[in-house]
Amino acid sequence: MSGNSMVGSENKFLPKFRSLAKEVRKSKEAYLFILIPVALLIVFSLIPMIYGFLMSFTNWNGLQPAKFIGIENYTKILQNKDFHKALLNTVKFAIVSLIGGMGLALILALAIDKLTRFQSFFKVTYFIPVITPMVVVSLVWTLIYNEKGLLNYFLGSFGLDSVGWLTDKRIAMYSIIATSVWQGLGFSMIVFLAALQKIPEHLYEAAKIDGANAFQSFRNVTIPGLKDTLAFLLIYGVIGAFNVFDQIYVMTNGGPVKATETIVFQIFSNFRYLKLGYTSALSYVFLFMLLIISLIQFKVIYKKEE
Amino acid sequence: MGEFRKKKISLFFIYLFLSAGLILNLAPLAWMLSTSFKPGSEVFRFPPKWIPDSLDWTNYKKVFSMIPFERYYINSIVVAILLTGVTVLLCTMAGYAFAKMKFPGKNGLFMLFLITLMIPFQATMIPLFRMVSSFGWIDTYQGLILPQISTAFGIFLIRQFMLSMPDAILEAATIDGSTQLRTFWKIVVPMNRGAMATLAIFTFNTAWNNLLWPLLVTNREQMRTLPVGMALFRSSRDIDWTAIMAGSVMSLIPMIILFLLMQKQFIRGITAGAVKE
Numbered sequence: 001m002s003g004n005s006m007v008g009s010e011n012k013f014l015p016k017f018r019s020l021a022k023e024v025r026k027s028k029e030a031y032l033f034i035l036i037p038v039a040l041l042i043v044f045s046l047i048p049m050i051y052g053f054l055m056s057f058t059n060w061n062g063l064q065p066a067k068f069i070g071i072e073n074y075t076k077i078l079q080n081k082d083f084h085k086a087l088l089n090t091v092k093f094a095i096v097s098l099i100g101g102m103g104l105a106l107i108l109a110l111a112i113d114k115l116t117r118f119q120s121f122f123k124v125t126y127f128i129p130v131i132t133p134m135v136v137v138s139l140v141w142t143l144i145y146n147e148k149g150l151l152n153y154f155l156g157s158f159g160l161d162s163v164g165w166l167t168d169k170r171i172a173m174y175s176i177i178a179t180s181v182w183q184g185l186g187f188s189m190i191v192f193l194a195a196l197q198k199i200p201e202h203l204y205e206a207a208k209i210d211g212a213n214a215f216q217s218f219r220n221v222t223i224p225g226l227k228d229t230l231a232f233l234l235i236y237g238v239i240g241a242f243n244v245f246d247q248i249y250v251m252t253n254g255g256p257v258k259a260t261e262t263i264v265f266q267i268f269s270n271f272r273y274l275k276l277g278y279t280s281a282l283s284y285v286f287l288f289m290l291l292i293i294s295l296i297q298f299k300v301i302y303k304k305e306e
Numbered sequence: 307m308g309e310f311r312k313k314k315i316s317l318f319f320i321y322l323f324l325s326a327g328l329i330l331n332l333a334p335l336a337w338m339l340s341t342s343f344k345p346g347s348e349v350f351r352f353p354p355k356w357i358p359d360s361l362d363w364t365n366y367k368k369v370f371s372m373i374p375f376e377r378y379y380i381n382s383i384v385v386a387i388l389l390t391g392v393t394v395l396l397c398t399m400a401g402y403a404f405a406k407m408k409f410p411g412k413n414g415l416f417m418l419f420l421i422t423l424m425i426p427f428q429a430t431m432i433p434l435f436r437m438v439s440s441f442g443w444i445d446t447y448q449g450l451i452l453p454q455i456s457t458a459f460g461i462f463l464i465r466q467f468m469l470s471m472p473d474a475i476l477e478a479a480t481i482d483g484s485t486q487l488r489t490f491w492k493i494v495v496p497m498n499r500g501a502m503a504t505l506a507i508f509t510f511n512t513a514w515n516n517l518l519w520p521l522l523v524t525n526r527e528q529m530r531t532l533p534v535g536m537a538l539f540r541s542s543r544d545i546d547w548t549a550i551m552a553g554s555v556m557s558l559i560p561m562i563i564l565f566l567l568m569q570k571q572f573i574r575g576i577t578a579g580a581v582k583e
Contacts (some may be wrong), residue, residue: 030409033407034403047437051437122328135515138555153354267432271522292423
């Protein structure tokens with residue numbers, strides 16, 4: 001079109017560009033198939049990301065016009081004791097819930113795997129908490145953890161003192177973790193079970209012939225067979241733990257004295273005070289941490305599938 | 307003979323262990339159900355009564371008079387169904403394009419989706435909220451639904467399934483003069499119903515349970531979804547536990563029904579991406 005004068009010239013890119021343009025025109029249908037997802041991606045992911053990144057360098061409070069303040073929000077976050085606390089709480093949540101949850105789920109899966117009857121009955125019933133909305137789960141457990149609730153009644157019937165499950169700042173986080181483990185147990189169990197059932201039977205037979213006892217065959221056949229699954233659940237669990245919000249919001253609202261504040265909860269509560277610049281920076285710190293975890297996930301899990 | 311006996315005994319203990327665990331596992335939900343039928347005065351009465359003397363339905367009626375519960379329900383259903391329908395349609399189309407079509411920029415665009423797959427919604431939520439509120443979408447269905455349509459996971463999932471679809475069938479259709487859209491409806495969709503069902507359940511479950519985004523973009527009671535309505539109901543001044551438990555039971559019922567009707571697809575849907583089949 002505009003390149004008429006260049007037809008004779010030695011431009012190497014023009015023919016390449018022409019054939020690309022031709023291919024693009026030929027692929028109109030393909031672009032129609034991905035048009036809306038790409039538009040949604042740009043409008044609801046990429047633009048907010050850029051917008052948030054720019055906001056994170058301002059002191060915007062939603063009322064007065066934003067002023068550029070450089071990396072002040074970021075240095076504030078790194079020095080903020082509340083952020084350290086939230087990070088620590090989140091990490092605590094991740095470590096304790098993952099070790100507890102995966103341990104219990106593996107025991108359950110190993111037991112269900114051995115069953116000769118009612119296998120799917122146990123599978124299905126242990127899965128029910130997984131389909132229960134987290135808000136419902138949190139409401140039920142708040143009632144159970146009540147100072148006059150079911151759990152303290154049982155303690156009392158053994159002659160023990162009541163515990164402030166959600167009001168004692170040393171215990172509240174563990175109470176929330178226990179609830180989360182309960183909710184996610186069926187999920188990890190199903191994933192473990194699927195992996196267990198994929199380990200070829202002949203490996204166990206070979207181990208037996210070699211004189212391996214139950215523990216040795218678990219150590220040398222089962223554990224290696226579960227390696228990918230363990231990696232998946234670990235990374236999936238870390239990401240889930242970093243995103244934890246619903247339980248905190250319903251059960252403790254971050255209390256007592258911020259003992260259960262996690263990172264996403266802190267993003268939410270800073271936002272409530274309209275500290276938009278600071279909250280955006282906090283979101284970006286969070287995004288960066290998640291990105292690192294996800295990159296590891298990508299390397300470990302998806303690479304293998306290709 | 308001895309070994310057979312030993313096996314039987316150990317199996318007995320496994321059943322015992324799993325049954326005891328199951329009772330513990332279901333106890334919180336049983337307590338929810340039980341409390342929902344009790345008069346308020348009996349919530350903290352001990353020893354605990356697991357089966358109430360009579361089934362008292364007043365708590366269920368009370369929820370509707372205390373909060374606009376039916377609106378929450380309708381909002382949740384509208385949001386979850388629209389979100390699921392749109393997501394499945396878009397992801398199936400895009401997944402097909404990425405799996406089976408050739409076009410310039412394909413790999414770059416696919417990588418872009420994979421990268422956003424790593425970015426949690428919670429991280430971009432605040433700027434997204436500012437955008438959505440500047441559109442005037444607070445307290446609207448489009449505000450609840452549109453920003454939540456995340457297609458990256460679905461496109462990835464569907465594409466994985468479609469990679470194994472034989473090219474010969476698609477080529478034959480093209481040779482017969484079928485347009486891409488027609489091939490998509492008549493061949494691709496019917497062949498990938500399983501993958502679409504998996505994605506549908508995953509999306510529906512996520513939408514039905516979501517708290518944070520609906521909490522941010524709704525102010526009016528009339529626009530709240532079930533999780534938001536229930537969470538805020540709990541933080542209202544006088545906590546009525548029997549009514550809260552009745553509302554909880556009712557929020558759970560659609561999921562339970564769906565789950566009992568299609569357990570297999572449900573488990574596959576929720577564990578999509580985790581369990582390779």
